[in-house]
Amino acid sequence: MNKYLVISALGQDKPGIVKALSKTILDNNGNICDSRMSVLGDEFALVTMVSGSDKVITQIENVLNECQESMGLTIICKRTATRNVADKRLPYNLNVVALDNPGIVHDVTDFLLEKKVNVEELSTSTYPAAHTGTVMFALDLNVSLPTDINISNFKNEFLNFCDELNLDAAIEPIS
Numbered sequence: 001m002n003k004y005l006v007i008s009a010l011g012q013d014k015p016g017i018v019k020a021l022s023k024t025i026l027d028n029n030g031n032i033c034d035s036r037m038s039v040l041g042d043e044f045a046l047v048t049m050v051s052g053s054d055k056v057i058t059q060i061e062n063v064l065n066e067c068q069e070s071m072g073l074t075i076i077c078k079r080t081a082t083r084n085v086a087d088k089r090l091p092y093n094l095n096v097v098a099l100d101n102p103g104i105v106h107d108v109t110d111f112l113l114e115k116k117v118n119v120e121e122l123s124t125s126t127y128p129a130a131h132t133g134t135v136m137f138a139l140d141l142n143v144s145l146p147t148d149i150n151i152s153n154f155k156n157e158f159l160n161f162c163d164e165l166n167l168d169a170a171i172e173p174i175s
Helices: 017-027 054-071 103-116 152-166
Strands: 003-012 031-040 043-052 075-081 089-099 118-128 134-148 168-173
Touching: 003 017, 003 054, 017 031, 017 043, 017 103, 043 054, 054 075, 089 103, 089 152, 103 118, 103 134, 103 152, 152 168
Parallel strands: none
Antiparallel strands: 003 043, 003 075, 031 043, 089 134, 089 168, 118 134
């Protein structure tokens, strides 16, 4: 029976980090199931889930703890299980774009929590507006809505909430 390990790695960005980590996992018979990687400023950040037997997972934990320094990374490992979603939920994608201002992520996620909407994935970025160079903020969320939610009402409430904060927003089902 497969066991699962979530690995978080953070360190100064340089070529070859993903290769080194993936080779370590492969050399120890682990399988990468799911990953997210990004460069933030000068830092490399990775979160990945690995599967394997209990022996394989233990081996990977030990090897990664031993080679943190040689890779120049801070690595945190945590055992986990496959996600057991008891209730069915409806997957949606929410996009928000606005002038960059502090608090947008907080305000949007606070609204979602009040509606019992779970955030599954979240990414943000800033970029200069095409003609003015004004710093814009983009927020992209994959969420799961409770099945008992009135989707039409939720969409209207979300769009009205965003309008009040001067945020451009879109909401679409994920197929």
